[in-house]
Amino acid sequence: MKYIKIKRLFRKYLADKADTEERIQIEGWYDRLEKREPIQLSAIEEKRLEEDMWQRIEPLLSAQQRHPRRLYLYTGVAASIAVLLFAGIIYFKRNNSAVKKDIASAEQTFMDYYTRTGERKQLRLDDGSVIAMNSATHIRVYLDFSVSRRVDLTDGEAFFDVQHDPAHPFMIRSGKVTTQVLGTSFNIRAYREMENIAVSVVQGKVQVSDEGHALGILEQQQKLVFNQQNATYDIEHFTEDVAAWKNGKLIIKNASFDDMALLMEKNYGIALSTDNAAVRKKKFTASLPLSLSAVKATEIIASIHQLKTRQRRDTIELYH
Numbered sequence: 001m002k003y004i005k006i007k008r009l010f011r012k013y014l015a016d017k018a019d020t021e022e023r024i025q026i027e028g029w030y031d032r033l034e035k036r037e038p039i040q041l042s043a044i045e046e047k048r049l050e051e052d053m054w055q056r057i058e059p060l061l062s063a064q065q066r067h068p069r070r071l072y073l074y075t076g077v078a079a080s081i082a083v084l085l086f087a088g089i090i091y092f093k094r095n096n097s098a099v100k101k102d103i104a105s106a107e108q109t110f111m112d113y114y115t116r117t118g119e120r121k122q123l124r125l126d127d128g129s130v131i132a133m134n135s136a137t138h139i140r141v142y143l144d145f146s147v148s149r150r151v152d153l154t155d156g157e158a159f160f161d162v163q164h165d166p167a168h169p170f171m172i173r174s175g176k177v178t179t180q181v182l183g184t185s186f187n188i189r190a191y192r193e194m195e196n197i198a199v200s201v202v203q204g205k206v207q208v209s210d211e212g213h214a215l216g217i218l219e220q221q222q223k224l225v226f227n228q229q230n231a232t233y234d235i236e237h238f239t240e241d242v243a244a245w246k247n248g249k250l251i252i253k254n255a256s257f258d259d260m261a262l263l264m265e266k267n268y269g270i271a272l273s274t275d276n277a278a279v280r281k282k283k284f285t286a287s288l289p290l291s292l293s294a295v296k297a298t299e300i301i302a303s304i305h306q307l308k309t310r311q312r313r314d315t316i317e318l319y320h
Contacts, residue, residue, distance in 0.1 A: 019192070020138045020155050024114050110142045115156070117269045118290075120245070125149075128163040129170065134245050136191075136266040156266075157189040159243045162204075177215075177226050181206045186218075187242040191266065194259050197226045200242040250288045250297075260284040260301070270294035271315040279307060279318050 012018040115121055115137045123131040127145045137156025142148070145168060151160075153174040162170045164183025172179045174190035177197050184204020190197045199208050200223040208215045208224050216235050218224055223242070226233040244251045250267050252260055257280045261272040267290060274280055286304055288297050298316050302309045310317040 020114055020136050021117060023138070024116060109144060110140050110152075113139045113141065117266060127165065127168075130161040132159040132161075132243070132246050134158060134266075153188055153190050155190070155192050157187070157191065157245070159185070159187045159246055161185045175228060176210050176231065178209045178211075179206050180209070189242075191262060193262055195227060195229065195256065196259075197228060198242075199224045199226075200238060202243065244287075245290065248290045250286075250290055252284055252286045252288070252301075254283045254285055257282060257284065264294075264297065264301070268292070268294035268297050270298060272298065272318060273312070273315045274318045276319050278320060 009018070009022060012022060113121070113123060113133065115133045115135055117136050119135060121133050123133065123139070123141070125131065125141065125145070126143075127149060129149070131139065131141075131151070133139060134157035137158060138154045139156075139158060140152040140154060142150040142152075149162075149165070149168050149170040151170075151172050153172055160170075160172065160181075162181050162183050162185065166182055170181045170183075172181075172188060174188050174197055175192075177190070177199065179186070179188065179199050181204065184201065184206060186199060186201045186204070186206055188197070188199050199206065199218065201218045201220055203220055205217060205219050207217050208226075210226065210231060210233075215226070215233055216224060218235065221237055221239070222235060223238045224233055224235050240251055240253055241247075241249075242251070245267075250263065252263055255263070257274060264270055264272055282305060284301065284305060286301055288300060292300070295316070298309055298318075301307075302318055307318045307320060310319060
């Protein structure tokens with residue numbers, strides 16, 4: 001049912017569990033509503049409103065069983081109420097955030113930036129530093145760099161070219177990993193669904209830590225790979241172009257099937273699957289122009305690894 005999908009999507013958003021595409025979809029939809037004067041709610045009031053919402057909707061849903069002929073009507077009413085009430089909560093959340101930004105310290109004032117699947121953009125910060133955002137990425141930039149230079153890479157991949165300023169170290173938080181620099185250029189891949197976070201230094205030097213515990217200092221052509229599940233890490237040298245995506249190329253190197261499939265989804269918008277255990281155990285390596293169609297890119301992956309492809313309804317299956 002459509003209203004159930006709406007309910008699930010809004011619940012993910014309210015719980016801060018929506019991915020980048022879902023967040024863009026919700027906030028884009030909201031931005032199309034006519035503007036209203038801000039209404040301020042406390043956290044307790046916001047929670048009560050959410051609970052009251054579902055108390056109002058649930059009788060409509062249960063009524064479907066008592067009056068099957070009214071199913072269509074009740075479904076439409078429930079969906080309409082759900083959308084309107086959830087719009088209210090999103091409105092309260094966003095306007096409360098705006099109010100908090102106005103009264104919070106400079107360090108807490110921020111701007112969020114997003115890219116969609118297949119989209120890439122570049123940000124130039126007030127200190128002259130440049131951030132290149134890869135596909136399906138969310139970055140939060142804290143605005144007053146006179147206090148501290150701080151960025152959150154909450155999902156996705158980005159390349160940082162940081163201006164030198166010894167008095168104000170540049171901090172990037174990505175999941176449990178924090179990267180601190182004075183002035184350098186480096187790439188961070190930190191998609192939430194991927195097994196590893198990778199910090200790769202192209203020039204200069206950075207320090208990487210895990211929730212306050214130093215993991216190591218990386219120099220040019222060194223990469224730290226942090227496992228998000230078990231909090232282990234390795235530091236290794238690399239020779240590949242970790243920021244090739246900036247120049248229109250996707251580099252996949254020794255990736256698991258799941259990580260390869262995720263990168264294909266984020267960059268080409270294609271869902272890959274397999275039921276074959278041997279395929280799932282493979283490691284995948286490829287260099288693909290981002291200008292390719294999703295189908296052509298998948299065919300190249302399959303050809304390199306001696307696999308075949310089969311089109312399903314919503315996915316392309318890889319098999320021997």
